[in-house]
Amino acid sequence: MSEDTSPKRDDLYAKALGPVPDFAFDESVARVFPDMIRRSVPGYTTIIPMLELIAHRYYQVNTVAYDLGCSLGASTLAVRHGLKQHPDAKIIAIDNSEAMLEKCNHYIELDNAPTPVELVCQDIDNVQYEKASVIVLNFTLQFIPLEKRSQLLARLNKSMVPGGVLVLSEKVRSEQSTTQAALTSLHEDFKRANGYSDLEISQKRSAIENVLIPETLSDHQTRLTNAGFSAIHTWYQCFNFISLIAVK
Numbered sequence: 001m002s003e004d005t006s007p008k009r010d011d012l013y014a015k016a017l018g019p020v021p022d023f024a025f026d027e028s029v030a031r032v033f034p035d036m037i038r039r040s041v042p043g044y045t046t047i048i049p050m051l052e053l054i055a056h057r058y059y060q061v062n063t064v065a066y067d068l069g070c071s072l073g074a075s076t077l078a079v080r081h082g083l084k085q086h087p088d089a090k091i092i093a094i095d096n097s098e099a100m101l102e103k104c105n106h107y108i109e110l111d112n113a114p115t116p117v118e119l120v121c122q123d124i125d126n127v128q129y130e131k132a133s134v135i136v137l138n139f140t141l142q143f144i145p146l147e148k149r150s151q152l153l154a155r156l157n158k159s160m161v162p163g164g165v166l167v168l169s170e171k172v173r174s175e176q177s178t179t180q181a182a183l184t185s186l187h188e189d190f191k192r193a194n195g196y197s198d199l200e201i202s203q204k205r206s207a208i209e210n211v212l213i214p215e216t217l218s219d220h221q222t223r224l225t226n227a228g229f230s231a232i233h234t235w236y237q238c239f240n241f242i243s244l245i246a247v248k
């Protein structure tokens with residue numbers, strides 16, 4: 001019998017867990033991931049279809065498009081649809097969670113766009129990058145240890161052709177305590193409006209505390225500039241979630 005991949009409701013934090021374990025991209029998260037990310041990340045459902053337009057505009061022939069931290073492939077498929085006119089292009093989608101990639105493979109096979117997608121189970125910090133014109137980090141850099149982020153972005157920049165684009169979507173924090181408090185409250189309102197209870201919100205907060213490390217918009221801008229990107233544009237923000245494009 002074929003696997004049941006119908007999206008499941010995220011109830012991972014609905015019951016009191018006692019000590020809340022650190023968040024991990026395991027089988028239980030993979031099973032509910034589409035529902036979890038849609039109900040937890042303000043703007044996610046707006047950002048995904050825009051990746052198609054961005055990939056379409058910036059892709060250059062004879063280069064690779066990367067989706068780093070592809071999860072179940074929502075961002076990968078958006079990029080793939082942006083490259084419909086380039087069936088000879090190649091997308092390399094990378095994630096270090098086996099559970100995520102297994103389900104991702106299923107979604108890629110269901111989709112019928114022509115561009116080939118290579119799925120790779122690896123830490124994005126241990127990849128030999130090929131010449132690229134489109135690199136997507138859609139809510140992935142935030143899970144990479146802080147001390148590794150600058151070197152990774154510099155390496156990605158080095159692998160890119162001039163005019164190539166890196167899309168960086170992240171949860172951010174504000175240095176301004178009033179802004180930080182206002183945006184955090186609005187994010188919690190968003191989660192509550194999407195059916196999460198106060199217990200779910202608070203247990204998830206504990207789970208991600210040491211796993212998802214947000215930086216400020218200015219930290220990201222400085223790092224991208226130092227990594228060699230010549231133009232950096234904030235093209236989207238909803239509460240404390242942003243997306244930037246950085247052009248080499």
Ligand SMILES: Nc1ncnc2c1ncn2[C@@H]1O[C@H](C[S@+](CC[C@H]([NH3+])C(=O)[O-])CC(=O)[O-])[C@@H](O)[C@H]1O
Pocket residue numbers: 025037068069070071072073074075094095096097100122123124125137138139140143144
């Ligand atoms: N070092 C690493 N190496 C490889 N993958 C990693 C690493 N660290 C974390 N991941 C992977 O990065 C993904 C982050 S989710 C991306 C959503 C997707 N882009 C989407 O547009 O749907 C965002 C979120 O959950 O907020 C997970 O699948 C991790 O396994």
Ligand SMILES: O=C(O)C(=O)Cc1ccccc1
Pocket residue numbers: 023036037040041171204205208212
């Ligand atoms: O749920 C949250 O509070 C978040 O900040 C976003 C999120 C989404 C999916 C996995 C981990 C964090």
